[in-house]
Structure formats: C-alpha cells, structure tokens
Amino acid sequence: MTDAVTDPRFVGWHVEDDAHRAMPHRLYTLVFPMDSARSRVLLGMKKRGFGSGKLNGFGGKVEPAETVEQGAIRELAEESGLVAAAAARCGLLLFYFEDSPVAMEVHVFQAREYSGVPVETDEMRPEWFGVDSMPFDRMWADDHIWWPLMMRGDLFVGRFWFKADQVTITRSELDRVDSLDFAQ
Numbered sequence: 001m002t003d004a005v006t007d008p009r010f011v012g013w014h015v016e017d018d019a020h021r022a023m024p025h026r027l028y029t030l031v032f033p034m035d036s037a038r039s040r041v042l043l044g045m046k047k048r049g050f051g052s053g054k055l056n057g058f059g060g061k062v063e064p065a066e067t068v069e070q071g072a073i074r075e076l077a078e079e080s081g082l083v084a085a086a087a088a089r090c091g092l093l094l095f096y097f098e099d100s101p102v103a104m105e106v107h108v109f110q111a112r113e114y115s116g117v118p119v120e121t122d123e124m125r126p127e128w129f130g131v132d133s134m135p136f137d138r139m140w141a142d143d144h145i146w147w148p149l150m151m152r153g154d155l156f157v158g159r160f161w162f163k164a165d166q167v168t169i170t171r172s173e174l175d176r177v178d179s180l181d182f183a184q
C-alpha cells in the first residue's frame with residue numbers, strides 16, 4: 001500500500017471526493033485477453049483468495065517496483081500462461097467494501113496480442129466465453145454494468161460500494177471518459 005496521492009501510478013484520487021481520497025488505497029490490475037477473430041474473451045475461475053469462486057479477468061496487486069502495465073502483463077502470465085508484449089488500458093474501477101478501510105484501485109486492460117495457450121494455474125482455471133454471452137451471474141456484481149462500455153471501446157471510470165458480502169452493491173457511479181491519462 002502506498003500513498004495514493006504522491007505515487008503517480010495511482011490515479012483514482014483524481015476522480016474521488018476528499019473523504020474517499022483520504023482512505024488508504026491499494027493498486028490492482030485486471031486484464032481481459034481478447035480473441036477478436038472469434039469474439040471471445042478468456043476468463044479465469046479464481047480458485048483461492050479474494051473473489052474465489054468467481055469468474056474474472058486476470059490480475060492482482062501491483063508490485064512496488066513496476067508500472068501498472070508491467071504488473072498487468074506479469075499477472076496475466078502468472079495466472080493464465082499467456083505472454084503479452086503490451087496491454088491496452090480500458091478503464092479505472094474503484095471499489096469500497098463496507099468492512100474494509102482500504103479502497104481498491106483497479107486498472108482494467110485488454111490484451112489483444114499474446115503468445116502461449118491458456119493453462120490452469122494454482123490461482124485460476126481459464127475458460128473462453130463469447131463476448132455477447134458473458135457469464136455475469138458467475139462474475140463480480142459490477143461487471144455487467146461496465147462491460148458494455150468496454151465492448152463499445154469506450155474508456156470508463158466506475159466506483160462501486162459493496163456490502164461485506166462482496167455481492168451487494170449499495171451505490172455505484174459509472175462514467176465514460178475521453179482519457180485515462182489524468183496527468184494531462
């Protein structure tokens with residue numbers, strides 16, 4: 001966990017109010033490998049840890065010495081076996097859980113070019129899904145809200161407040177944005 005206002009990798013504070021900006025933040029990545037030729041996306045069933053039992057993209061905590069994109073590419077390889085040279089930034093998600101003092105800042109990417117084949121790892125069991133028939137009932141409750149924006153190619157910023165059950169959303173905000181480069 002780092003100081004979200006002085007570490008330039010954090011950008012959530014640009015869109016937050018003072019009360020939320022004052023919370024400690026932790027930085028995460030979330031990567032969706034896309035197969036555009038077959039209109040598919042690779043999801044992984046999380047086998048352990050936070051969100052276990054849910055289908056999601058691949059990602060995790062960003063290490064202190066890496067950029068967010070480097071963290072995204074590293075987690076993708078560790079969790080799915082796919083090796084990407086680059087990942088395209090798509091969105092920013094902020095999650096607040098009623099039983100946690102720490103806000104989650106999640107940087108969402110798509111990987112459109114990669115090598116390797118998906119492999120099951122200790123953390124994830126990968127499976128392809130058609131982008132128009134997403135298994136939202138087995139994913140985080142926010143995903144069906146912002147997924148259509150990402151599929152349209154819109155950049156987005158979303159904020160979601162969850163109950164401790166990690167299922168119930170008590171408040172949400174979602175905006176299409178022109179840029180995710182908040183330093184400009």
Ligand SMILES: Nc1[nH]c(=O)nc2c1ncn2[C@H]1C[C@H](O)[C@@H](COP(=O)(O)OP(=O)(O)OP(=O)(O)O)O1
Pocket residue numbers: 028029030031048049050051056057058059060061095104106140141142143
């Ligand atoms: N509401 C939510 N909607 C969503 O789509 N993804 C979410 C989410 N809340 C968290 N995530 C993602 C972000 C990140 O990719 C992942 C959590 O990261 P990790 O798997 O690293 O967490 P863990 O606490 O299991 O970490 P480790 O113990 O270090 O493996 O879940």
